[in-house]
Amino acid sequence: MRRWRRRTGRVAVAVAVAGALIVAGTGVADALFNRSVAAGTTIGTKQVFPGSHTWSAWSIQDASGGGSPVNASEPLSAGSDGRTTTTGNWGTAFATNRWYEADFANVLPDGVAVTDATFHLTFRSTSGTTCVYVEVRRRSTAAVVATRGSSASPFGCAGTTTTTLTSQITEVTTTAVADDLRVRIYGRNTSGSSAVLDEVTITGTTAVGPYVLLPVLETDAATGSASVTRWPLPTADGTTYTSANNWSNTFTTARYVEFGFAGEVPTNATVTDAVFTHTYRDQGSVSTCYWLEAYAGTTLVGTHGSAVAPYCGSGSVFNTDVIDLTGVTTPAMANSLTLKLYMRVNSGIRRVQHDAATLTVTYYVN
Numbered sequence: 001m002r003r004w005r006r007r008t009g010r011v012a013v014a015v016a017v018a019g020a021l022i023v024a025g026t027g028v029a030d031a032l033f034n035r036s037v038a039a040g041t042t043i044g045t046k047q048v049f050p051g052s053h054t055w056s057a058w059s060i061q062d063a064s065g066g067g068s069p070v071n072a073s074e075p076l077s078a079g080s081d082g083r084t085t086t087t088g089n090w091g092t093a094f095a096t097n098r099w100y101e102a103d104f105a106n107v108l109p110d111g112v113a114v115t116d117a118t119f120h121l122t123f124r125s126t127s128g129t130t131c132v133y134v135e136v137r138r139r140s141t142a143a144v145v146a147t148r149g150s151s152a153s154p155f156g157c158a159g160t161t162t163t164t165l166t167s168q169i170t171e172v173t174t175t176a177v178a179d180d181l182r183v184r185i186y187g188r189n190t191s192g193s194s195a196v197l198d199e200v201t202i203t204g205t206t207a208v209g210p211y212v213l214l215p216v217l218e219t220d221a222a223t224g225s226a227s228v229t230r231w232p233l234p235t236a237d238g239t240t241y242t243s244a245n246n247w248s249n250t251f252t253t254a255r256y257v258e259f260g261f262a263g264e265v266p267t268n269a270t271v272t273d274a275v276f277t278h279t280y281r282d283q284g285s286v287s288t289c290y291w292l293e294a295y296a297g298t299t300l301v302g303t304h305g306s307a308v309a310p311y312c313g314s315g316s317v318f319n320t321d322v323i324d325l326t327g328v329t330t331p332a333m334a335n336s337l338t339l340k341l342y343m344r345v346n347s348g349i350r351r352v353q354h355d356a357a358t359l360t361v362t363y364y365v366n
Contacts, residue, residue, distance in 0.1 A: 059260030065245030128191030209266035263335025274328035302327030
């Protein structure tokens with residue numbers, strides 16, 4: 001529609017007439033805007049049309065061993081959480097083949113204006129001083145959207161004390177760009193040592209609410225040779241999270257794995273559906289069973305399965321369960337959701353591999 005408004009002359013007149021006809025005939029509007037809407041339904045203006053949006057679990061609390069849970073969350077998704085990533089050793093001078101790169105998740109609704117985007121980097125040196133400059137790129141094309149600092153004038157530096165750098169990325173103006181972002185961090189270190197990264201995120205605000213973008217893929221080329229690390233839970237692609245300890249062959253509430261989701265549902269949205277998709281297998285190819293509790297913050301909003309009627313999968317192939325979270329009905333619930341999975345493994349004591357753990361929320365914003 002925006003392209004149509006920019007046209008002039010006869011085309012603009014024709015479009016104006018067509019627009020009037022669309023308002024008069026809702027069947028035409030149905031065909032143009034939503035193929036699934038029945039003829040005769042009135043189409044209203046919405047900031048975000050009904051659609052499904054999916055993101056992975058970002059936090060993992062793993063109590064598979066029955067003791068205190070192990071924090072296995074995405075290392076760069078939050079600062080000061082005890083989870084970090086150490087780069088390879090940097091050179092003592094900047095070089096175009098020495099960088100650390102993060103690709104961010106695609107979680108925002110289409111066609112919405114971005115009114116603020118801010119890059120956050122928290123890091124320190126293992127020794128010496130690390131200085132950095134940054135390129136913000138399009139993931140799909142590698143085109144540079146923005147730069148912060150340069151080899152001659154770095155974005156910032158850190159010694160062995162943790163330092164946080166932030167910068168608004170005013171060049172990001174739409175969700176089409178925000179959903180297609182990659183950040184490349186060039187570095188140098190005075191002693192040729194590594195850096196410890198604590199947080200690499202992008203936050204901001206759209207026309208329908210705030211958001212946070214978290215890394216799904218990281219490429220470490222600090223040494224000049226690249227190695228790739230994928231966050232395992234967004235897709236069932238064979239990259240897995242393996243439980244920290246062996247599971248028992250009986251259920252107990254002391255043994256669980258808890259998945260947390262960084263919700264991206266606008267606070268004024270209407271939620272029509274929420275679904276958890278879980279792909280998993282036992283690493284020894286025997287039967288794995290679980291049931292789960294859904295929490296919005298500390299409030300229990302649903303129980304799915306039970307110790308006597310659990311979800312189960314077996315064999316060497318991955319099993320996928322799609323579970324309708326009927327108790328998740330508001331943006332606040334979706335945005336504070338944690339799922340606690342109580343698991344057991346038959347025929348011995350083994351670990352479980354999780355290939356995907358995602359939340360899909362269907363919503364719209366008037």
